[in-house]
Amino acid sequence: MRESLDHGAADDTRRRLVSAALKQFGRHGFTATSTRALAAEAGTNIASIAYHFGSKAGLYRACGEHVAAAITETVGAPRDHAGCSPAEAAELLERMMRAMVGFLCTSPAADTLVAFLLREMAEQGAALDTIYGSLIEPKHRELSVLWGAATGRDAESEAVRLAVFAMIGQVVYFRIGRPVVQRRMGWDDIGPAEAARIADILARNLRAAIKGQRL
Amino acid sequence: MRESLDHGAADDTRRRLVSAALKQFGRHGFTATSTRALAAEAGTNIASIAYHFGSKAGLYRACGEHVAAAITETVGAPRDHAGCSPAEAAELLERMMRAMVGFLCTSPAADTLVAFLLREMAEQGAALDTIYGSLIEPKHRELSVLWGAATGRDAESEAVRLAVFAMIGQVVYFRIGRPVVQRRMGWDDIGPAEAARIADILARNLRAAIKGQRL
């Protein structure tokens, strides 16, 4: 591992390679991406992949780590919501959901991250383990605590955990099914305006679901 | 095109090739699947792929058509729900949603179909056009009519179309995110029992969403 404060030419090549790889692996998959195309987009040569990452597979692993780090940074560390009132919890859930919609639908960075993650999920790749443990699990736990507080149920009950997945599912589908959604909605693109309208519908669903599950 | 009533050895080879291809294309993607591996799993030789489908790409196209046909058969032709009462519409929506959950989560056939479709969606492949026009669009329209009837809103209003996507998103996420869901729920597998518990939560969400959006 290199000094993280070093910003030499080598680190720059590494960065460019990871950036190109994230994009191409996400778009075409591991096998369909050739080291030639990667080197070309990164503005370097084929041999540098082996030099910096050992192999094409090593570069892929580096991408997985980059994705995990990037998403962790955007979603932030999970916080402790003990002693949250039902109203506060519901409002917090809505805010977090709106942030998720905004990020997934409008952030340019989300494009490559989601494409990479989706492939990883379908292929049951090794990077999924890291991402699950360091990101998905703790975040889902945090949302479960809030959902439990909002509905008056046990945060780790089966119903609450499933309800949180259902909420997440609504959000991520608008990214995964984006081409289908755009076509059916007659939208040329999903920008901030469209994302806000999606978030409004989902927020209404969220409030209704909480109300319907409240004890 | 061959006689559909003919069940000779050639048709059998075709069937075995499509079956193997559906599985491997879905699992590893187009490029990562070699014609050698396909021929091996289908119990035939490489040359037969070119003979029966023209090329590897031709076999892929045949898979796309097979998927579209298979899903169309399971979801059935969209029906006309004009003059449906709000209560009837809501009940019908719930029944259709439960059927979707059951099929997606427990049917062995869904495994390969969904994997293939998911890749097709991510890669923006050509088969998506066929599947969108012949399947997704009409089905989404049918659900929109029911949602409109259940909530008293215009079936083609933006809010209704988005709400239908949100409902679908909840369901498909439990299939797409299946490895994540299993892990968080501590389930070894998602069988009929687990699918029923998922459907119960989603049905409650559905009723709550309809109630919350009702005019």
Place this chain on the structure above:
DNA sequence: GTCTATAAACAGATAGAC
């Protein structure tokens, strides 16, 4: 560290025997 040249393995397509 960067790059060219090349080695060794693999891909898809096809010719031709049966």
Place this chain on the structure above:
DNA sequence: GTCTATCTGTTTATAGAC
């Protein structure tokens, strides 16, 4: 229709010059 053998191009990885 089926299958073997082979052609042609591309792949990743690497040796070695600079």
